[in-house]
Amino acid sequence: MTGIGPVEPVDSPETGGTYDVIGADGPRPADRWAAWWRGMPPRARRAALATTAITLLAAGALVPRALSEDPHPEPERTPVPWPANVTAWRYLGPAGLPEPPGTHPTSGRFRFAVDVHSGPPVTLRVTGAAFTGLTAHALPEAFTVHPGTTRRVTVEISVSNCSGLPRNADLPFLDVTLRNARAIQHHSFIFGRAYSRDLFRLLRGACAATPAPQPGRPTGSAGSQNAD
Numbered sequence: 001m002t003g004i005g006p007v008e009p010v011d012s013p014e015t016g017g018t019y020d021v022i023g024a025d026g027p028r029p030a031d032r033w034a035a036w037w038r039g040m041p042p043r044a045r046r047a048a049l050a051t052t053a054i055t056l057l058a059a060g061a062l063v064p065r066a067l068s069e070d071p072h073p074e075p076e077r078t079p080v081p082w083p084a085n086v087t088a089w090r091y092l093g094p095a096g097l098p099e100p101p102g103t104h105p106t107s108g109r110f111r112f113a114v115d116v117h118s119g120p121p122v123t124l125r126v127t128g129a130a131f132t133g134l135t136a137h138a139l140p141e142a143f144t145v146h147p148g149t150t151r152r153v154t155v156e157i158s159v160s161n162c163s164g165l166p167r168n169a170d171l172p173f174l175d176v177t178l179r180n181a182r183a184i185q186h187h188s189f190i191f192g193r194a195y196s197r198d199l200f201r202l203l204r205g206a207c208a209a210t211p212a213p214q215p216g217r218p219t220g221s222a223g224s225q226n227a228d
Helices: 029-039 042-068 193-206
Strands: 087-095 107-116 122-128 134-139 142-145 149-159 173-179 184-190
Touching (some): 087 173, 087 193, 107 142, 107 193, 149 193
Antiparallel strands (some): 087 107, 122 134, 122 173, 134 149
């Protein structure tokens, strides 16, 4: 027999029997939520709506920030320091052999210790010695000091002109050019009493007054006279 007919119940309704309904199931979640919502009092509904609105606003504010922020930000780079801010000079004392008595040397050598505390290496060059009439240079002329190290250096100071030079003064200094990866700076390093004492010992010796020459004896005959 071919063809499809309607599905007939197994038991007839007239006999009080039951039958299965194809596709029937329990209440859906949406239906249960709607029933729960309808059962809430008005005040509870308003509180739930306010809480939901606040949650959505907070999420809307946080999501763009989270998307815009770099998940792995680069650490901030420490700026390279100025060379004069990380360099220090210390006076150690005079250098060289003592001069023989009675001589007047016009130059002297002085020892210093140079420290660089941090940053890249610093290259230095001595350019002057505080007063006009003095010249100064380091031995060697230019030298480099690496961070965390101490470099001992000798500076030769020469007296080129005594006029105008003081015979005593406090806190003399050296003029120095410093260079590192950031900048080139011209700076003056001031030293205390020990350097002042040794420097002005050199100045007094180099600029000491020499004895005046004795007048010569008269020439000619001792008995000669001029006649009017």
